[in-house]
Amino acid sequence: MTFSLMKSLLCLALLLIPQAAQKSVPVGEEPRHRVVFSNKYVRVIDAEVRAGDTTLFHTHTEDNVPVAISGGRMRTEVMGGKVSESSVETGGVWFARGTYTHKISNTGRTTLRFIDAEILASPGTASSDAPLDKVPGLKLEIENERVRIYRVKLAPGQKTGMHSHALAGLDVAITRGKVAVVSGDRQQKAAEVKPGEFSWRAGAGDHSIENVGQSIYEAVEIEWK
Ligand SMILES: [Zn+2]
Ligand SMILES: [Zn+2]
Incomplete structure (x- = not known):
């Protein structure tokens, strides 16, 4: 076998490595996610994914609250699981339960941006107060x-x-x-x-x-x- 043939076979073998063999990184190490604040109770991540860009597979170990600062269209792929298309409105907020591993593709034309608040611990304050539902606004x-x-x-x-x-x-x-x-x-x-x-x-x-x-x-x- 010639050297160049071996090289082509090696390239082919690399291309054939299945998806399942892909690694994930902790969310704090994903290049599009920046940790901008943290204390005992919270870690705040500022995440930006440009149009056409896809994050690495990354793992969220904590329960977290993403707030969409610039919404748009995205494709979410859960590692080893399903792929879903969604559109997120600017101002959208939800609660995501850790642990999960996924990657996000921006399928729209504008940058997606989230401020993601990870809930690290409870300050232990009593939470029996009635919600502030009478406050204007x-x-x-x-x-x-x-x-x-x-x-x-x-x-x-x-x-x-x-x-x-x-x-x-x-x-x-x-x-x-x-x-x-x-x-x-x-x-x-x-x-x-x-x-x-x-x-x-x-x-x-x-x-x-x-x-x-x-x-x-x-x-x-x-x-x-
Ligand atoms: Zn994520
Ligand atoms: Zn307030």
Whole structure:
């Protein structure tokens, strides 16, 4: 057998390695996923997949809450399992239970971006409080044994008014906006907020959010049980 024939056979053999032999990486090591914040309770991942791009197979070991900052069309392939096509709306939020391994292809024309909040541990706060369903602009969207997720939607000039979160958590902005926040007795200066900006609330606390911009402001507030 000539050297070049051997080389071609080797190439052919490499091409024939079945899918099942593919490896996966932990989500924090997947190149399109950036760990941007972490503490004992949360790890925040900023994930961006460009049009036409596909992630490596990656494993999510933790329960997590993805928030779609830029939605679009995608194909999800579960390792050794099914392939599904879906379209995700900007602002979409859901709860995903770890562990699972998958890869995501962006089948649309715009970049997909998610802020993914991994639930690492519970701060152990009592969670028997009634949900904040009477607060203007707040709507309870998901509740289970680990989290409570509210959507904040404020028209220009609208404010939530002072409300109290009994639980620690993460607030994630979906739209661009200009908001004035009062935390406890501290009046913060009105600030421009960018899509995907987030802040961790370390414990129970009061705050009020006012939309002082010209367009609808949307965010999610995730509470840790
Ligand atoms: Zn993933
Ligand atoms: Zn709030």
